[in-house]
Amino acid sequence: METTREAGKEYDGNTFHRSVMCGEVVEFLDPSKGGVYVDATAGGGGHTKGLLDAGATRVIALDMDGEALAYIGHNLACFAERLSLHFNNFRDLDEVLSDQGVKEVDGAVFDLGLSWHQVRSPDRGFSYQGEGPLDMRFDSESNARTALEIIRSEPAPKIARILSEYGEERRAHPIAREIAANRSKIKTTADLAELLRRIAGPKGFRKTAMRVFQALRIAVNDELDNLKQGLEAACAHLKPKGRLAVLSYHSLEDRIVKRKFAAKEESGSFSRVTRKPLRATGDEIKRNPAARSAKLRVLERA
Ligand SMILES: C[S@@+](CC[C@H](N)C(=O)[O-])C[C@H]1O[C@@H](n2cnc3c(N)ncnc32)[C@H](O)[C@@H]1O
DSSP, X not given: OOEEEETTEEEETTTSOOOSSHHHXXXXXXXXXXXXXXXXXXXXXXXXXXXHHTTOSEEEEEESOHHHHHHHHHHTGGGGGXXXXXXXXXXXXXXXXXXXXXXXXXXXXXXXXXXXXXXXXXXXXXXSSSOOBSOOOSSTTSOSXXXXXXXXXXXXXXXXXXXXXXXXXXXXXXXXXXXXXXXXXXXXXXXXXXXXXXXXXXXXXXXXXXXXXXXXXXXXXXXXXXXXXXXXXXXXXXXXXXXXXXXXXXXXXXXXXXXXHHHHHHTTSEEESOSSOBOOOHHHHXXXXXXXXXXXXXXXXX
């Protein structure tokens, strides 16, 4: 197994990320005749590699995580002539394409959420398991507020709104009050997890922690606004018959994708290739449990 060393860490192809529904994405985008493709969320490079292997002339790959780009740069070095890597938020896709002199693309893929590597790196603060700083920024070099800064500075009603809107947490208010009352004692992911365990009890802990961590992560990274803007930019640059494939992992993301695709179809310039979202096969879910919640939607420009 090939490994790469970056900033003192060692990854191998199986531990950085395992791509979800890669075969389906490549089949829908069909790069077999060549063409320019965008991978808006390069991560471990699985979809990028799939597109290049299947014949894409060029892949423009974006990620907000410098570690992901370093990993891909090393791992997919053999594709260097057909692959460009961009340390950018996909909400700025317009700018990235115009800097590259690219007006239209044949297809684009957005594979939302987190890579395995991010989830499993305690120092990134994404996971309620293990102990690390409450960071949660995709771009850890940015000056965006960390989850800890949000917890430390926002009043309880604002924290409750975050938990309710971005985590769909029914007990957002009592949890937010408890967080605010203990904010000076919360420093790490483990401190927050411990507080949630106290509130939710052993039975409810896992789901509560998932919802609260998801909510904070979405707030830190402004994920839902990014998604709306990124999808708009991708649609604006699709060639006729060009396709946009989006993999989402929770209902908030999927709702945005579903509504955007329906609105685009209504405009008359696009049609939905998938009426209902496609799900991963049982086999894939067995191999990669992260695929269980994936929903794939595809849109085509008329
Ligand atoms: C699920 S992983 C992608 C995995 C990738 N498709 C693969 O096959 O290896 C999601 C990636 O999207 C990146 N990401 C999340 N939001 C982003 C944004 N707004 N702009 C660019 N990258 C983003 C994350 O840093 C993460 O690396």
